[in-house]
Amino acid sequence: xxxxxxxxxxxxxxxxxxxxxxxxxxxxxxxxxxRVGGPADIFFKPGSVDKLSSFLNIIKDxxxxxxxxxxxxxxxxxxTGFRGAVIQLSEPAFRTVEINLDSVICGSGxxxxxxxxxxxxxxxxxxxxxxxxxxxxxxxxxxxAGAFGQDIGSVIEKVESxxxxxxxxxxxxxxxxxxxxxxxxxxxxxxxxxxxxxxxKTDSKTADNRIxxxxxxxxxxxxxxxxxxSVFKNPGNLSxxxxxxxxxxxxxxxxGARVSDKHANVIINEGTATSRxxxxxxxxxxxxxxxxxxxxxEPEIKIIPEVLDA
Numbered sequence: 001x002x003x004x005x006x007x008x009x010x011x012x013x014x015x016x017x018x019x020x021x022x023x024x025x026x027x028x029x030x031x032x033x034x035r036v037g038g039p040a041d042i043f044f045k046p047g048s049v050d051k052l053s054s055f056l057n058i059i060k061d062x063x064x065x066x067x068x069x070x071x072x073x074x075x076x077x078x079x080t081g082f083r084g085a086v087i088q089l090s091e092p093a094f095r096t097v098e099i100n101l102d103s104v105i106c107g108s109g110x111x112x113x114x115x116x117x118x119x120x121x122x123x124x125x126x127x128x129x130x131x132x133x134x135x136x137x138x139x140x141x142x143x144x145a146g147a148f149g150q151d152i153g154s155v156i157e158k159v160e161s162x163x164x165x166x167x168x169x170x171x172x173x174x175x176x177x178x179x180x181x182x183x184x185x186x187x188x189x190x191x192x193x194x195x196x197x198x199x200x201k202t203d204s205k206t207a208d209n210r211i212x213x214x215x216x217x218x219x220x221x222x223x224x225x226x227x228x229x230s231v232f233k234n235p236g237n238l239s240x241x242x243x244x245x246x247x248x249x250x251x252x253x254x255x256g257a258r259v260s261d262k263h264a265n266v267i268i269n270e271g272t273a274t275s276r277x278x279x280x281x282x283x284x285x286x287x288x289x290x291x292x293x294x295x296x297x298e299p300e301i302k303i304i305p306e307v308l309d310a
Contacts (some may be wrong), residue, residue: 041085143186
């Protein structure tokens with residue numbers, strides 16, 4: 001039997017303040033690209049920044065841990081679910097895009113592909129590589145997402161967020177430190193709400209052609225099945241997929257999880273995989289690559305434990 005973090009009084013309090021888009025025992029497999037994950041004690045989709053702030057303040061008092069998702073990509077939740085609150089920033093208030101000359105302000109829940117097309121249409125360059133990426137802008141900032149030699153950190157001007165107490169905060173460009181697939185804002189408790197970008201001016205035709213080039217490159221490696229994108233970070237100047245491929249791990253499977261035959265750094269859910277299958281396969285890949293090359297692969301996806309400290 002699962003041990004819940006939410007007692008009846010807490011449920012009543014949350015229902016009183018957040019009647020819309022609040023769910024209990026919601027299965028996370030319905031909200032992640034891996035299509036795995038057990039129930040979250042609380043699942044909340046705030047309709048505004050103010051609602052998000054109030055929610056965070058209440059669950060802080062109740063000592064309930066939380067985790068924030070956008071489109072549910074790049075994440076592996078446990079089969080037993082999550083003992084706490086999962087907050088999804090997918091409502092319209094978190095998907096706004098404002099463009100003024102070369103300045104872009106977008107909600108953290110904005111889809112990266114949508115942002116690529118909107119900015120290209122306005123003759124702006126810097127987001128074209130995002131086309132075809134399923135993640136959200138907030139998640140991209142937290143991981144400094146990138147592709148084809150570009151990353152979002154290079155165009156960030158400012159980030160708005162709320163703290164674990166629901167207080168509003170602003171991080172200026174000089175306050176943010178980006179690295180390879182990481183950002184100093186990723187410390188637990190910060191929830192990004194809006195992102196400010198400064199892009200280069202171009203013309204819409206040139207930007208659109210760049211999008212087509214990136215999409216063509218992605219199409220050649222199209223996976224199809226449920227997955228969370230690249231599983232491992234590239235170690236130094238080496239390619240994770242080449243190491244995995246050279247270790248003979250393409251098509252290796254555990255249960256319903258399999259290393260893709262189209263891209264060796266992707267694990268797919270063939271339809272019956274559990275989170276445990278995927279986690280075990282990740283560990284097998286790490287072990288075999290280390291045995292063969294003496295190189296430790298670090299996961300790029302976030303493997304979320306059942307419980308986080310409040």
